[in-house]
Amino acid sequence: MSAVLVVNSGSSSFKYQLLEMDGERVLASGLVERIGEGLGVANHTVFAPVAPEPAAVPELVEGSPTFLDATYTEEQPIPDHTAGFQVMLDAFAAHGPSLAENAPVAVGHRVVHGGARFFEPTLITPLVEINIDELSVLAPLHNPANLAGIVAAKQAFPDVPHVAVFDTAFHQTLPPAAYTYAIDAELAASHRIRRYGFHGASHKFVSGAAAAFVGRPLEELRQLVFHLGNGASVTAIDGGRSVETSMGLTPLEGLVMGTRSGDLDPAALLQLARRGGLSIDDLDTLLNKRSGLLGLAGVSDMRDIGDRRDAGDPAAQLAFDVYVHRLRAYAGAYIAQLGGVDVISFTAGVGENSIRVRAEAMATLGFAGVEIDPARNETRGRGIRIISTDASRVTVLVVPTDEELEIARQTLAVAAR
Template sequence: MSKQYVLVINSGSSSLKFALIDSKTGEAILTGLGECFGLEDSRMSWKYQGNKQEIAIVGDENHHQLAVNKLVEIVSDYGFTDSVIALGHRIVHGGEKFTKTIQVNEKIADEIESVKELAPLHTPANVTGVRAGLKAFPALPQFAVFDTAFHQSMPAKAYTGAIDKTLYTEYGIRRYGFHGTSHYYVSREAAKMINKPVDESSFISVHLGNGASVCAIKNGKSVDTSMGFTPLAGLMMGTRCGDLDPSIIEFLLNKGWTQEQVFDTLHKKSGFLGVSGLTSDARGILEAMEEGHEGATLAFQVFTYRVAKYIASYMVALDQVDGIIFTGGIGENALPIRREILQYLKVFGYKENEQANADARFGEGGIITMPDSPIAMVIPTNEEFVIAQESVALMQ
């Protein structure tokens, strides 16, 4: 049987990531990125068999559409047109309206857009990508996979805010959670690693990247997660503040700050960047810390401490903990960050295996604790494979 591929599209406000995924193995055959849409240096790059190419995206038309049109050409030029069986679109927020993967058409695109106020920065861009895909690949079935869907299994005690209940009934204000495709994927891989059925396994999944979240997974289902109504809540991140006393917002408004200034700061000037005063990139934080930079050192300490506190608190949600899973760009690669987090968790018996921890980087996974320790592991995530699998499953 010839190989079958799913073209996965992740559309941002000024960018469009894509990957051609082998639907059986999860291998990314072709990857690319369109970026700086709307600016003079708008461009698109892609990599195939180790070779990278780049072009400018020029034109008055919607740049997302231009990028997807070019993607049609690229897929054809490399001879994959007849092997692509579907498109899968990553959608950040489905609210309570979309609780599972769904096949999309123009009507569904309108319905997804109808909940855009839940994620005003992400949903319009996601829908733009869907519409561009529908126009460019009209003969292919296309599917929307929602970041929030995996967390729809959370019990009311986990997703309910301690606020006036009408804010939930009228406006849908509750904990939704994100990074669902990542937490779903690594929990399934973790169950394989410990040779246990996923529906009998419980993990604390720790997705650490520029965006970061923790998820308590009981018998394969999400029962709590750190991100909330939006991705701003929970852990400290690259530029996001994470959990914050809401009275700080009122305090700054009373000081004369505009609403735009406040939320620009909380979303774009906080986290690693805000605490360090230096950079939002964890690699830069670690390098500067080694050189004695006080702000970088403090950012490292705040981040690792908060992650460890969340992990510890999520043990309450589980009857057992079969493993802590580190994933995401930081979780998969930042050895000092994993080491510090495990050190905070020594009260629970966690002991780092230094060699295993050093080996589990740059695409390699594995258990990183000692044989007489509770298990912590590293599993590289593959969200695109989940989107491809979900798309194929719905086709069948």
């Protein structure tokens, strides 16, 4: 059995999954949070094995405790990430699955920013750690936390390879015309100002899964992938290569998001600084934490937006309209860049669950061959499903993303070299 541990580390928390890669099945997952905040919380879930057919084992009935997932919660001081990983190890020891029997052959780490230095999953060495640290100037909220998780994980698992999978790596195929900002070239180069793109693991996983589902080679397809969660991005993918993406130097650019503004005239910030007296930190907080759906309607969750729209709230209606307007604008622009599109996929929390967002985002794309089937769009399911009509020239899909599985696949590939 080949198991891979996937770690996604934040400044005061980290998530993990242990995956058995022969069957690509999750054995356990967890969240350790409130690190360094006095009383920490750790949740550890053990996933049930695949149940045999009842006919094969007559004494087992559906719902037998033998085949139920189980979640365990602990509260205790967790002063730092190293202590957090010990809590995780204790949870595996106490509740399973046994790490002696399911020892990870590698640990994969999500790292947000790889700049222009990292264009593929990379074995973590001391030099790589130095580079991740240096790239913190491009992602000060993310890379230091990712690095803290790497350091702690290497102490917990010192004898296996650790691999960094960068959010930005999938977008290193962007052509210069797509990643270059039209500002002073020397100044941009000296401060590494360019579009990098994010959500790379999700866009790569979804585009590959979509190609497999429609039964066509990835290399033949022109695809759009809408990753719509609290953070949101869209990527144009030509033959499996990212050629345009909405997020830029940071995850702030592009679509309207839960609390982020997305695209904004830069002069608006100058106006707010000069006339409104907002500092750089004030503007940072405004754009990242007080904008998007939250700034427009007072709530950041699309489900709440929907409830308020149904109740006649004009602010929620406007927020929804602005959100959809931006989706349509990017769809049209990216279809033009690709010269047409074969497959469009929706993924992540909003993309997978919001019937209205999908319907309205695609409503004006008939000119490009998009035709949504309302009944299919309203049918909920857990796997990949088609929401376009049989006559639609473009196949429109809902594809549940699995960033952890994508990270695990890439990690295993590097470890096997």
